[in-house]
Amino acid sequence: MxxxxxxxxxxxxxxxxxxxxxxxxxxxxxxxxxxxxxxxAPQPHTIMQTNNYDYAMVLHLTQFCSWLFPFLGLIVPLIMWQSKKEDAYVDEQGKVVMNWVFSSLIYFLVSVILCFIVVGFFLIAILFVCSIVFTIMGAMDANKGVIKNYPMSIKFFDVRETARTPVVPNSPQN
Structure with a gap:
Protein backbone atom coordinates (compact mmCIF):
# COMPACT_ATOMS: atom_id res chain seq x y z
CA MET A 1 0.00 0.00 0.00
CA ALA A 41 1.28 23.56 9.65
CA PRO A 42 -1.54 25.74 11.00
CA GLN A 43 -4.34 23.80 12.65
CA PRO A 44 -7.95 24.61 11.83
CA HIS A 45 -8.94 24.66 15.52
CA THR A 46 -6.53 26.27 17.91
CA ILE A 47 -6.80 25.54 21.61
CA MET A 48 -6.10 28.60 23.72
CA GLN A 49 -3.53 27.86 26.39
CA THR A 50 -3.31 29.88 29.58
CA ASN A 51 -0.85 29.64 32.40
CA ASN A 52 -1.85 28.70 35.91
CA TYR A 53 -1.62 32.28 37.16
CA ASP A 54 -4.32 33.45 34.74
CA TYR A 55 -6.50 30.46 35.59
CA ALA A 56 -6.13 31.14 39.32
CA MET A 57 -7.00 34.81 38.80
CA VAL A 58 -10.19 33.85 36.98
CA LEU A 59 -10.89 31.31 39.74
CA HIS A 60 -10.91 34.17 42.27
CA LEU A 61 -13.03 36.43 40.07
CA THR A 62 -15.71 33.78 39.55
CA GLN A 63 -16.96 34.60 43.03
CA PHE A 64 -18.72 37.54 41.39
CA CYS A 65 -20.98 35.03 39.60
CA SER A 66 -23.17 35.06 42.70
CA TRP A 67 -24.34 38.50 41.60
CA LEU A 68 -26.00 36.82 38.61
CA PHE A 69 -27.57 33.94 40.50
CA PRO A 70 -27.33 33.04 44.19
CA PHE A 71 -24.80 30.31 45.04
CA LEU A 72 -23.27 30.48 41.54
CA GLY A 73 -20.31 32.20 43.21
CA LEU A 74 -19.83 28.98 45.17
CA ILE A 75 -20.51 26.45 42.42
CA VAL A 76 -18.40 27.94 39.60
CA PRO A 77 -15.17 28.33 41.65
CA LEU A 78 -15.71 24.88 43.12
CA ILE A 79 -16.00 23.31 39.67
CA MET A 80 -12.98 25.23 38.37
CA TRP A 81 -10.93 24.20 41.41
CA GLN A 82 -11.89 20.54 41.15
CA SER A 83 -11.24 20.43 37.40
CA LYS A 84 -7.57 21.46 37.83
CA LYS A 85 -6.96 20.24 41.35
CA GLU A 86 -4.00 18.10 40.22
CA ASP A 87 -2.01 21.30 39.66
CA ALA A 88 -0.49 22.30 43.02
CA TYR A 89 -0.76 26.06 42.44
CA VAL A 90 -4.40 25.97 41.33
CA ASP A 91 -5.17 23.61 44.22
CA GLU A 92 -3.79 26.09 46.76
CA GLN A 93 -5.65 29.00 45.14
CA GLY A 94 -8.85 26.95 45.13
CA LYS A 95 -8.43 26.37 48.87
CA VAL A 96 -7.99 30.12 49.38
CA VAL A 97 -11.18 30.86 47.44
CA MET A 98 -13.21 28.17 49.19
CA ASN A 99 -11.99 29.35 52.61
CA TRP A 100 -13.35 32.81 51.85
CA VAL A 101 -16.59 31.58 50.24
CA PHE A 102 -17.45 29.43 53.25
CA SER A 103 -16.32 32.14 55.68
CA SER A 104 -18.39 34.84 53.99
CA LEU A 105 -21.40 32.52 53.92
CA ILE A 106 -21.11 32.03 57.69
CA TYR A 107 -20.59 35.77 58.22
CA PHE A 108 -23.65 36.49 56.09
CA LEU A 109 -25.87 34.04 58.01
CA VAL A 110 -24.78 35.55 61.33
CA SER A 111 -25.42 39.04 59.94
CA VAL A 112 -28.92 38.04 58.82
CA ILE A 113 -29.68 36.82 62.32
CA LEU A 114 -28.31 40.08 63.75
CA CYS A 115 -30.63 42.07 61.48
CA PHE A 116 -33.26 41.62 64.18
CA ILE A 117 -31.24 44.01 66.33
CA VAL A 118 -30.41 46.32 63.38
CA VAL A 119 -26.63 45.87 63.54
CA GLY A 120 -26.87 43.04 60.99
CA PHE A 121 -27.68 45.47 58.18
CA PHE A 122 -24.39 47.27 58.73
CA LEU A 123 -22.51 43.97 58.91
CA ILE A 124 -24.01 42.83 55.58
CA ALA A 125 -22.90 46.11 53.97
CA ILE A 126 -19.39 45.71 55.40
CA LEU A 127 -19.28 42.09 54.26
CA PHE A 128 -20.32 43.13 50.75
CA VAL A 129 -17.50 45.68 50.52
CA CYS A 130 -14.98 43.25 52.02
CA SER A 131 -15.99 40.56 49.52
CA ILE A 132 -15.35 42.88 46.60
CA VAL A 133 -12.03 44.17 47.92
CA PHE A 134 -10.71 40.77 49.08
CA THR A 135 -11.71 39.05 45.84
CA ILE A 136 -9.91 41.65 43.72
CA MET A 137 -6.85 41.52 46.01
CA GLY A 138 -6.83 37.72 45.80
CA ALA A 139 -7.14 37.79 42.02
CA MET A 140 -4.25 40.23 41.72
CA ASP A 141 -2.09 38.13 44.04
CA ALA A 142 -2.96 34.94 42.15
CA ASN A 143 -1.95 36.55 38.87
CA LYS A 144 1.44 37.42 40.40
CA GLY A 145 1.98 33.90 41.75
CA VAL A 146 1.28 34.75 45.39
CA ILE A 147 -0.73 32.37 47.57
CA LYS A 148 -2.31 34.30 50.44
CA ASN A 149 -5.52 33.74 52.45
CA TYR A 150 -8.02 36.57 52.44
CA PRO A 151 -8.13 38.67 55.62
CA MET A 152 -10.85 37.51 58.07
CA SER A 153 -10.95 34.14 56.32
CA ILE A 154 -11.65 31.07 58.45
CA LYS A 155 -9.16 28.36 57.53
CA PHE A 156 -11.31 25.37 56.58
CA PHE A 157 -8.57 24.17 54.22
CA ASP A 158 -4.87 24.34 55.08
CA VAL A 159 -3.16 26.75 52.67
CA ARG A 160 0.61 27.02 52.19
CA GLU A 161 0.94 30.78 51.90
CA THR A 162 3.79 32.47 50.05
CA ALA A 163 5.36 35.90 50.48
CA ARG A 164 3.74 38.87 48.74
CA THR A 165 6.80 39.22 46.51
CA PRO A 166 7.32 35.78 44.96
CA VAL A 167 10.81 34.62 44.05
CA VAL A 168 11.16 34.48 40.29
CA PRO A 169 13.21 31.48 39.13
CA ASN A 170 16.52 32.22 37.39
CA SER A 171 16.60 35.82 38.57
CA PRO A 172 19.68 37.38 40.17
CA GLN A 173 19.50 37.44 43.95
CA ASN A 174 19.60 40.82 45.68
Whole structure:
Protein backbone atom coordinates (compact mmCIF):
# COMPACT_ATOMS: atom_id res chain seq x y z
CA MET A 1 0.00 0.00 0.00
CA UNK A 2 2.79 2.43 0.93
CA UNK A 3 4.68 1.57 -2.25
CA UNK A 4 1.65 2.38 -4.42
CA UNK A 5 1.21 5.76 -2.75
CA UNK A 6 4.91 6.58 -3.17
CA UNK A 7 4.74 5.62 -6.86
CA UNK A 8 1.74 7.92 -7.33
CA UNK A 9 3.65 10.71 -5.62
CA UNK A 10 6.64 10.08 -7.89
CA UNK A 11 4.38 10.33 -10.94
CA UNK A 12 2.97 13.63 -9.69
CA UNK A 13 6.48 14.96 -9.11
CA UNK A 14 7.65 13.89 -12.58
CA UNK A 15 4.64 15.58 -14.16
CA UNK A 16 5.52 18.76 -12.28
CA UNK A 17 2.32 18.85 -10.25
CA UNK A 18 4.17 18.84 -6.92
CA UNK A 19 7.59 20.14 -5.97
CA UNK A 20 10.51 18.10 -4.65
CA UNK A 21 9.88 19.44 -1.14
CA UNK A 22 6.19 18.47 -1.24
CA UNK A 23 7.18 15.04 -2.55
CA UNK A 24 9.66 14.47 0.31
CA UNK A 25 7.17 15.62 2.94
CA UNK A 26 4.39 13.41 1.61
CA UNK A 27 6.76 10.44 1.33
CA UNK A 28 7.88 10.88 4.94
CA UNK A 29 4.25 11.12 6.04
CA UNK A 30 3.40 7.91 4.21
CA UNK A 31 6.36 6.07 5.70
CA UNK A 32 5.40 7.25 9.20
CA UNK A 33 8.24 9.69 9.77
CA UNK A 34 7.64 13.25 10.89
CA UNK A 35 7.88 15.79 8.08
CA UNK A 36 10.89 18.05 8.35
CA UNK A 37 9.32 21.46 8.37
CA UNK A 38 10.70 24.59 9.91
CA UNK A 39 7.27 25.63 11.16
CA UNK A 40 4.27 23.44 11.96
CA ALA A 41 1.28 23.56 9.65
CA PRO A 42 -1.54 25.74 11.00
CA GLN A 43 -4.34 23.80 12.65
CA PRO A 44 -7.95 24.61 11.83
CA HIS A 45 -8.94 24.66 15.52
CA THR A 46 -6.53 26.27 17.91
CA ILE A 47 -6.80 25.54 21.61
CA MET A 48 -6.10 28.60 23.72
CA GLN A 49 -3.53 27.86 26.39
CA THR A 50 -3.31 29.88 29.58
CA ASN A 51 -0.85 29.64 32.40
CA ASN A 52 -1.85 28.70 35.91
CA TYR A 53 -1.62 32.28 37.16
CA ASP A 54 -4.32 33.45 34.74
CA TYR A 55 -6.50 30.46 35.59
CA ALA A 56 -6.13 31.14 39.32
CA MET A 57 -7.00 34.81 38.80
CA VAL A 58 -10.19 33.85 36.98
CA LEU A 59 -10.89 31.31 39.74
CA HIS A 60 -10.91 34.17 42.27
CA LEU A 61 -13.03 36.43 40.07
CA THR A 62 -15.71 33.78 39.55
CA GLN A 63 -16.96 34.60 43.03
CA PHE A 64 -18.72 37.54 41.39
CA CYS A 65 -20.98 35.03 39.60
CA SER A 66 -23.17 35.06 42.70
CA TRP A 67 -24.34 38.50 41.60
CA LEU A 68 -26.00 36.82 38.61
CA PHE A 69 -27.57 33.94 40.50
CA PRO A 70 -27.33 33.04 44.19
CA PHE A 71 -24.80 30.31 45.04
CA LEU A 72 -23.27 30.48 41.54
CA GLY A 73 -20.31 32.20 43.21
CA LEU A 74 -19.83 28.98 45.17
CA ILE A 75 -20.51 26.45 42.42
CA VAL A 76 -18.40 27.94 39.60
CA PRO A 77 -15.17 28.33 41.65
CA LEU A 78 -15.71 24.88 43.12
CA ILE A 79 -16.00 23.31 39.67
CA MET A 80 -12.98 25.23 38.37
CA TRP A 81 -10.93 24.20 41.41
CA GLN A 82 -11.89 20.54 41.15
CA SER A 83 -11.24 20.43 37.40
CA LYS A 84 -7.57 21.46 37.83
CA LYS A 85 -6.96 20.24 41.35
CA GLU A 86 -4.00 18.10 40.22
CA ASP A 87 -2.01 21.30 39.66
CA ALA A 88 -0.49 22.30 43.02
CA TYR A 89 -0.76 26.06 42.44
CA VAL A 90 -4.40 25.97 41.33
CA ASP A 91 -5.17 23.61 44.22
CA GLU A 92 -3.79 26.09 46.76
CA GLN A 93 -5.65 29.00 45.14
CA GLY A 94 -8.85 26.95 45.13
CA LYS A 95 -8.43 26.37 48.87
CA VAL A 96 -7.99 30.12 49.38
CA VAL A 97 -11.18 30.86 47.44
CA MET A 98 -13.21 28.17 49.19
CA ASN A 99 -11.99 29.35 52.61
CA TRP A 100 -13.35 32.81 51.85
CA VAL A 101 -16.59 31.58 50.24
CA PHE A 102 -17.45 29.43 53.25
CA SER A 103 -16.32 32.14 55.68
CA SER A 104 -18.39 34.84 53.99
CA LEU A 105 -21.40 32.52 53.92
CA ILE A 106 -21.11 32.03 57.69
CA TYR A 107 -20.59 35.77 58.22
CA PHE A 108 -23.65 36.49 56.09
CA LEU A 109 -25.87 34.04 58.01
CA VAL A 110 -24.78 35.55 61.33
CA SER A 111 -25.42 39.04 59.94
CA VAL A 112 -28.92 38.04 58.82
CA ILE A 113 -29.68 36.82 62.32
CA LEU A 114 -28.31 40.08 63.75
CA CYS A 115 -30.63 42.07 61.48
CA PHE A 116 -33.26 41.62 64.18
CA ILE A 117 -31.24 44.01 66.33
CA VAL A 118 -30.41 46.32 63.38
CA VAL A 119 -26.63 45.87 63.54
CA GLY A 120 -26.87 43.04 60.99
CA PHE A 121 -27.68 45.47 58.18
CA PHE A 122 -24.39 47.27 58.73
CA LEU A 123 -22.51 43.97 58.91
CA ILE A 124 -24.01 42.83 55.58
CA ALA A 125 -22.90 46.11 53.97
CA ILE A 126 -19.39 45.71 55.40
CA LEU A 127 -19.28 42.09 54.26
CA PHE A 128 -20.32 43.13 50.75
CA VAL A 129 -17.50 45.68 50.52
CA CYS A 130 -14.98 43.25 52.02
CA SER A 131 -15.99 40.56 49.52
CA ILE A 132 -15.35 42.88 46.60
CA VAL A 133 -12.03 44.17 47.92
CA PHE A 134 -10.71 40.77 49.08
CA THR A 135 -11.71 39.05 45.84
CA ILE A 136 -9.91 41.65 43.72
CA MET A 137 -6.85 41.52 46.01
CA GLY A 138 -6.83 37.72 45.80
CA ALA A 139 -7.14 37.79 42.02
CA MET A 140 -4.25 40.23 41.72
CA ASP A 141 -2.09 38.13 44.04
CA ALA A 142 -2.96 34.94 42.15
CA ASN A 143 -1.95 36.55 38.87
CA LYS A 144 1.44 37.42 40.40
CA GLY A 145 1.98 33.90 41.75
CA VAL A 146 1.28 34.75 45.39
CA ILE A 147 -0.73 32.37 47.57
CA LYS A 148 -2.31 34.30 50.44
CA ASN A 149 -5.52 33.74 52.45
CA TYR A 150 -8.02 36.57 52.44
CA PRO A 151 -8.13 38.67 55.62
CA MET A 152 -10.85 37.51 58.07
CA SER A 153 -10.95 34.14 56.32
CA ILE A 154 -11.65 31.07 58.45
CA LYS A 155 -9.16 28.36 57.53
CA PHE A 156 -11.31 25.37 56.58
CA PHE A 157 -8.57 24.17 54.22
CA ASP A 158 -4.87 24.34 55.08
CA VAL A 159 -3.16 26.75 52.67
CA ARG A 160 0.61 27.02 52.19
CA GLU A 161 0.94 30.78 51.90
CA THR A 162 3.79 32.47 50.05
CA ALA A 163 5.36 35.90 50.48
CA ARG A 164 3.74 38.87 48.74
CA THR A 165 6.80 39.22 46.51
CA PRO A 166 7.32 35.78 44.96
CA VAL A 167 10.81 34.62 44.05
CA VAL A 168 11.16 34.48 40.29
CA PRO A 169 13.21 31.48 39.13
CA ASN A 170 16.52 32.22 37.39
CA SER A 171 16.60 35.82 38.57
CA PRO A 172 19.68 37.38 40.17
CA GLN A 173 19.50 37.44 43.95
CA ASN A 174 19.60 40.82 45.68
Missing amino acids: DLDQIEKLSDLKQKGLISEEEYQQAKERILGAQPQQSAP
